[in-house]
Amino acid sequence: MTPTQKMTSGAGRVLGGRYTLLTPIAQGGMGEVWKARDRVSGHIVAAKVLRPELSGEELSLSRLRLEARNSMSISHPNIANVQDSGEEDGIGWIIMELVEGFPLTDYLRGGTRLEPEYLMPVLVQVAMALGAASRAGVVHRDIKPANILVRPDGVIKLTDFGISRATGQVNLTAVGMVMGTAQYLPPEQAMGEVATPIGDLYALGVIAYEAATGRRPFTGETQVDIAFAHVNDPVPPLPDFVPAPLADVILHLLEKDPAKRPESGSAAVRELAGAAKAMGIPVTPIPLPVPKSVSRSNVPRTPVQPSVPIVAPVRHKPRRTLPEELLRPPEGLVARPRPASDPQVRIFDEVDPAPPSSGPPQMLSQQLPAAAPLPMRTPLPPAVGQGT
Incomplete structure (x- = not known):
């Protein structure tokens, strides 16, 4: 069956x-x-x-x-x-x-870009939603295109608070686990720090970069590689076709240091609205064209199901590959890989497809033992037998 x-x-x-x-x-x-x-x-x-x-x-x-x-x-x-x-x-x-519309992923499928006149109202609305969540003491922790629904009239609905956390709530995350989706994971969250509303704004910056350019800023062969990239790698330069006011806001949202990002969802709204004004673009919702990848008869959609994407804790990024025996945790401390049909394992490909420039995002449930603190952002020397 x-x-x-x-x-x-x-x-x-x-x-x-x-x-x-x-x-x-x-x-x-x-x-x-x-x-x-x-x-x-x-x-x-x-x-x-x-x-x-x-x-x-x-x-x-x-x-x-x-x-x-x-x-x-x-x-x-x-x-x-x-x-x-x-x-x-x-x-x-x-x-x-029941929200009628399409997830933002449908608009970005295949590396499709959103023109600024469509993108700016979407970003402003998401920032407004994040501001409201923050004022209620809630951190979403899984901001990504699949969790943003776009109605036919252009109004967006943020969905899926399945791994959200409110102030004072008991943490359901196991020790050594990092919650989030690697492609949109804030650096500090990848390092195992407590998730904050400012991290949600970083994820919004990743979405803005992807929607404006047709590709994600950070890619990798595995979810851990991608998480490392968020922590260590500089943001790739934005193409010249991205208007300067929009590019400035995107780079501000993607600051590695949370203290350097907009201080709140409301602050992000003001920056985005200012950029839109500089470009002569209104921020009121406007209808978006039906995504090319979706049948016009398939309009009714609903918030996606709760997800529990988990990546391994990130302490630092090795710039070169270490021998496998050094990367493998002690026997008995690693949850054995489960088939994709297991309810505790999520492999996202249809919900959140990657643009052509990157591999398909894969979220696996994996637990590692707590690692000893290591210097962050410090390259390791070459492993024995490996070149530079």
Whole structure:
């Protein structure tokens, strides 16, 4: 039985005595997203349901509870509205507004660029959403194009607070784990520091760079290589076709040192609005063309399922390859690789495809033992038997 067939078998199920599951929309490592009908209001909503095989799994339930709590603590027109949540027989669920539109990934597929008149309103809206989240004490921790939905009228909705964290909340991340998606991971987060709203702004800078140029600023063969690049490598120069006011804001967002970035989402909004004004571009939402890679009949979309992408902790970046035996942690301290079908492993390729200039992003669940502190950003000498 295919995953879609398994999901379809749940059609007709009623959540909380109120929400009837209609048709499946998406499926991920932890959850399924359904179109559902609210029996009380008659409205069509989106239902995010924990996968059956994770029934009673406390960590997954805890993450779903936190996602619901954090999302419901924020009220903003650019954040997908979470309306209800609950648990039945070990299966957790979240009810949210059904957003019609496309994820930003569809607009960037194949290295496609967004012209500034379309890009600036999107960036401003995302920055406004991040400002609202920050004021509510919530850090998203997984800002990426797949979690930004664009409605037909140009209004964006930030979704998927599945790995978000609020002030004072218990950290569900295991020791030695780094939460986030490598392609959009802030340097300080890659180094194992506590995630902050300023890190979310860095991720917005990566998105802005990608949308403006058609390629991501940092690539690598593995997620760890990409994380190292965020920590150590300079931002590649922006092409001349990127307007200078926009380029200046992008570079400011991509500062390695969090203290040198905009101090808040509101500050980022002001910078982006100022850049748009300098380019003669209004920042009010405008309709974007339907992405070329998507069928026009496939318009209704919903927030993507919660993700738990995890990369290995990054202490420093070796400039040259070390012998494999030095990189391999002691036996028994590494979680054995699991197949892609395992609910704890997420391999993103369809949700977040890479442009032609980079390999497909892969998020694997991997745990390493805590490493001894090492000098950061300091190249290592060549390994024995290797050239310079």
